[in-house]
Amino acid sequence: MFKIIKEQNQNVIFEASGKIAANDYEVLTPTVKKIIDKYGHANLMIIAEDLKGETFNAMSKDMKFGFGPYLKVKRFALVSDQEWLRAAVHVMSPFTKTEEKVFNLDQKDEAEAWLESQ
Numbered sequence: 169m170f171k172i173i174k175e176q177n178q179n180v181i182f183e184a185s186g187k188i189a190a191n192d193y194e195v196l197t198p199t200v201k202k203i204i205d206k207y208g209h210a211n212l213m214i215i216a217e218d219l220k221g222e223t224f225n226a227m228s229k230d231m232k233f234g235f236g237p238y239l240k241v242k243r244f245a246l247v248s249d250q251e252w253l254r255a256a257v258h259v260m261s262p263f264t265k266t267e268e269k270v271f272n273l274d275q276k277d278e279a280e281a282w283l284e285s286q
Contacts, residue, residue, distance in 0.1 A: 170195045173215065178207040178242075179283055183215045188222035193229035200237045209242040211283045216248040217273060243286050244268045245279040 170192045174181040180199055203210040222230060238244075244266050246257050254270045261268045267286075271279040 172199060174280075175199065175203075176284075178203055178209060178286075179211045179213070181213040181215065181280065181283075183217075184219050185217065187220040188226045188230075190223065190225035190229045192226065193233060197229075197233055197237060200233075200241070204237060204240045209240050210237070211243040211245075211286055212238075212241050213245040213247065213279055213283050215273075215276065216246065216250060216253055219248070219250060219253060238264070238266065241266045243283055245271060245283050247271045247273060247276050247279045249273045 169184070169186050169188070171183045171185070172180065172195065173183050180203055182196060200210050200212060244257075246253060246268070248254060248270070249272055257268055257270050269279070269282060
């Protein structure tokens with residue numbers, strides 16, 4: 169599930185938990201698109217404390233997001249202690265123009281400050 173934690177100017181923070189399903193992108197995608205339409209780009213932060221992965225159908229929505237709105241995400245901060253998520257960001261980072269940074273769960277304030285410093 170994606171839950172909006174904070175939305176301010178071009179910055180949006182989501183909490184991701186449980187197992188992401190395809191319909192969860194009905195929260196993430198329109199919110200990010202709305203910010204991009206208004207500001208020309210978005211800065212995105214996802215806090216993932218207990219993410220369990222995503223369903224097969226969600227993977228296609230994830231790819232559509234990645235090749236769609238995410239192309240206009242200027243900064244992305246992942247806040248998580250889950251090694252598989254942290255590794256995924258590092259593996260995909262060379263394939264995107266987005267400035268991406270990974271933070272530990274105890275660094276939420278630092279991550280938010282970095283996101284908003286742009």
